Amino acid sequence: MKIALFSSKPYDEKYFNRENKFNHQITYFSAHLNTQTLSLAKGYEAICVFVNDKITREMIANLAKNGTKYIALRCAGFNNIDIKACEEFQIKVCRVPAYSPYAVAEHTVALMLTLNRRIYRAYNRVKEGNFALDGLLGFDVHGKTVGIIGTGKIGECYAKIMHGFGTRLLFFDPFENPKCQELGKYTDLDTLFKESDIISLHCPLRPETHHLINDESIAKMKNKVMILNTSRGALIDTKALIKGLKGATIGSVGLDVYEEEAELFFEDCSDTIIQDDDFMRLTTFPNVIITGHQAFFTSTALSNIAETTLQNLDDLEYDRLCLNLVE
Numbered sequence: 001m002k003i004a005l006f007s008s009k010p011y012d013e014k015y016f017n018r019e020n021k022f023n024h025q026i027t028y029f030s031a032h033l034n035t036q037t038l039s040l041a042k043g044y045e046a047i048c049v050f051v052n053d054k055i056t057r058e059m060i061a062n063l064a065k066n067g068t069k070y071i072a073l074r075c076a077g078f079n080n081i082d083i084k085a086c087e088e089f090q091i092k093v094c095r096v097p098a099y100s101p102y103a104v105a106e107h108t109v110a111l112m113l114t115l116n117r118r119i120y121r122a123y124n125r126v127k128e129g130n131f132a133l134d135g136l137l138g139f140d141v142h143g144k145t146v147g148i149i150g151t152g153k154i155g156e157c158y159a160k161i162m163h164g165f166g167t168r169l170l171f172f173d174p175f176e177n178p179k180c181q182e183l184g185k186y187t188d189l190d191t192l193f194k195e196s197d198i199i200s201l202h203c204p205l206r207p208e209t210h211h212l213i214n215d216e217s218i219a220k221m222k223n224k225v226m227i228l229n230t231s232r233g234a235l236i237d238t239k240a241l242i243k244g245l246k247g248a249t250i251g252s253v254g255l256d257v258y259e260e261e262a263e264l265f266f267e268d269c270s271d272t273i274i275q276d277d278d279f280m281r282l283t284t285f286p287n288v289i290i291t292g293h294q295a296f297f298t299s300t301a302l303s304n305i306a307e308t309t310l311q312n313l314d315d316l317e318y319d320r321l322c323l324n325l326v327e
């Protein structure tokens, strides 16, 4: 199958070439897929895209007209694609629902510990010969209450790790996961907001979860709460988060995703003037850590992503059952 892979990075090329036992013909384009680059997809049966390639109805109509039959997402979330329009224009969409929940859960823990023990500060201090401890005070994670919103694959992995820390776990998810039931207690969102010392988001971005963390929910949270988001940026209303940080009601924030990240993440912007004032404000807080959507970025995950994406397309090409269709 001829595949046009967009938003390609050198590591994508390396892992997709390594896992291409199917002899698919892959062309790698570093450009994002958008209205300007759409013409590059002409003549390719499949296009392969990533989290920040936003694919609108108009683009889907154009892709269908130019022979695209399949869109392969090399990620789990599919909030960036108009799925209804794909159905209408008979383009099948597949994804990689699980490539390494451990990678994302472990990165969430990395953000939590780095924030709590101010590792970023300590690292720089020691390099400068400054061994003072003021400003590095953390808390014992053991014994704290951790609220986990979304207990699917990643939420469950994170819950298991946090259980090992000796925390009390509260969960919110419309569908209870029996493996999490053994580790803690499902509750309503208000109770989770009220009682958690650490809140971690692991639910998908949907209309009902958009800005789940907003002025109102922040007002319900414990003083000095730690908020972690390795899921999708728009789960948090950034302006409300900034307000909570400025008012010092929020204790610390660890983000791997940001609601306007498409303009920034995965690119080297170090030589440009970043125009996003909210993002720049977030970077000024001493109690905020932001990573650029790297939670998934382990060699295990990259192998799994490439293998599953190529298998998905092979199944579709040969009319076999594709387990990872988005319907």
Ligand SMILES: NC(=O)c1ccc[n+]([C@@H]2O[C@H](COP(=O)([O-])OP(=O)(O)OC[C@H]3O[C@@H](n4cnc5c(N)ncnc54)[C@H](O)[C@@H]3O)[C@@H](O)[C@H]2O)c1
Pocket (backbone or CB within 6 Å): 076, 077, 097, 098, 101, 104, 149, 150, 151, 152, 153, 154, 155, 172, 173, 174, 175, 202, 203, 204, 205, 208, 209, 230, 231, 232, 256, 257, 293, 294, 295, 296, 297
């Ligand atoms: N930062 C990264 O690199 C990275 C990588 C992979 C996935 N993700 C994000 O992590 C999210 C979780 O991934 P997963 O593999 O665990 O998905 P999953 O589908 O296994 O789990 C999602 C869970 O969220 C629950 N949910 C749905 N609506 C909810 C709501 N309104 N409130 C609370 N829970 C709700 C679902 O019932 C499900 O249990 C994905 O949606 C994706 O956005 C981020």
